[in-house]
Amino acid sequence: MKLNIKKNSLYLAPMAGITDTVFRTLCKKMGANYVYTEFVSANGIIRENKKTLDMMDFTEFERPIGIQIFGETVEVLAKSAEIIRERFSPDIIDINFGCPVPKVTTKGAGSAAMKNLDIMIKMAESVVKAAKDTPVTVKMRAGWCNDQIISTEAGKLLEQAGIQAITLHPRTSKQRFTGTANWDLIKDLKENVSIPVIGNGDVINPDKYVQMIKDTKCDGVMIARAALGNPWIFKQIKDLIETGSYSEATVSEKVYLCEKHYHLLREEKNETLCLNLTKKHYSWYLKNFPNAAFWRTKFMQSENLYDIESVLKSMKRELI
Numbered sequence: 037m038k039l040n041i042k043k044n045s046l047y048l049a050p051m052a053g054i055t056d057t058v059f060r061t062l063c064k065k066m067g068a069n070y071v072y073t074e075f076v077s078a079n080g081i082i083r084e085n086k087k088t089l090d091m092m093d094f095t096e097f098e099r100p101i102g103i104q105i106f107g108e109t110v111e112v113l114a115k116s117a118e119i120i121r122e123r124f125s126p127d128i129i130d131i132n133f134g135c136p137v138p139k140v141t142t143k144g145a146g147s148a149a150m151k152n153l154d155i156m157i158k159m160a161e162s163v164v165k166a167a168k169d170t171p172v173t174v175k176m177r178a179g180w181c182n183d184q185i186i187s188t189e190a191g192k193l194l195e196q197a198g199i200q201a202i203t204l205h206p207r208t209s210k211q212r213f214t215g216t217a218n219w220d221l222i223k224d225l226k227e228n229v230s231i232p233v234i235g236n237g238d239v240i241n242p243d244k245y246v247q248m249i250k251d252t253k254c255d256g257v258m259i260a261r262a263a264l265g266n267p268w269i270f271k272q273i274k275d276l277i278e279t280g281s282y283s284e285a286t287v288s289e290k291v292y293l294c295e296k297h298y299h300l301l302r303e304e305k306n307e308t309l310c311l312n313l314t315k316k317h318y319s320w321y322l323k324n325f326p327n328a329a330f331w332r333t334k335f336m337q338s339e340n341l342y343d344i345e346s347v348l349k350s351m352k353r354e355l356i
């Protein structure tokens with residue numbers, strides 16, 4: 037099936053340990069057009085590991101959604117794509133060719149595939165074949181290291197392999213998150229392929245979104261870190277495009293979203309996970325917040341959900 041991507045769409049990036057159904061739903065409500073699961077191990081999928089399979093559950097509200105996979109062999113990736121198509125029917129299967137974490141790359145998965153274009157393309161072809169009518173996309177980096185920048189060359193071959201869109205985070209794998217994303221490579225990729233190119237990397241505010249579209253002519257923009265504690269970014273970008281301005285989330289909006297996020301986590305997760313994820317997300321929500329250190333300490337010291345709820349109550353009483 038052909039992937040129909042609306043020009044200038046906004047994408048919530050896959051983020052391990054973060055883009056679960058709760059966070060995806062919140063971002064979707066704020067205006068993200070496409071959301072992705074975190075990367076899911078193809079090996080875990082074919083071994084039917086319950087925790088791995090659970091990572092791919094999503095609600096109809098989240099559509100269009102991409103399930104992202106990583107794996108070290110052509111066969112395992114293909115088999116996992118078949119299982120995903122049959123059991124989950126996502127709108128997109130995305131292959132992770134960007135993860136720089138050694139635990140993943142030492143086995144040949146993630147960005148390690150970019151060290152060998154031949155294997156990378158075989159992986160892509162096998163997933164496209166196994167996914168049948170489910171569109172397959174790729175998320176990749178600029179290359180393995182500075183003297184192996186291959187994003188444009190890889191992009192052309194990926195298009196021939198049947199990949200329907202490419203997200204480029206133009207840092208090398210070796211760079212991890214240091215330095216800056218080289219947006220010239222997004223522009224170069226866009227000029228050399230006819231499938232949609234989604235730009236990613238260092239879009240930290242709505243103005244950067246406008247700048248990335250203008251500088252690279254990319255078809256859409258994917259946002260990761262700037263959405264942490266600020267899922268409003270998707271709405272802010274839309275406001276900027278439609279009205280020429282946008283506003284930051286108010287303290288009340290932040291408090292209400294903290295509460296909502298917590299309630300959604302409580303419905304979805306067990307107590308320990310709910311507690312840990314609440315603390316994780318609150319540390320982001322509470323940035324640039326009145327008396328941030330005080331509230332953050334209160335939440336971090338919470339030992340159970342009862343503690344979280346009572347801090348939430350006093351925060352509401354004092355700030356709203």
Ligand SMILES: Cc1cc2nc3c(=O)[nH]c(=O)nc-3n(C[C@H](O)[C@H](O)[C@H](O)COP(=O)(O)O)c2cc1C
Pocket residue numbers: 049050051052053054074075104132134135175205236237238239258259260261262
């Ligand atoms: C905590 C965290 C987890 C991430 N997990 C994934 C992942 O599972 N799959 C993936 O393709 N990229 C992952 N990334 C990379 C992001 O999707 C994105 O490419 C990168 O952060 C650059 O975008 P940004 O400048 O908007 O943050 C992760 C990034 C962060 C910060």
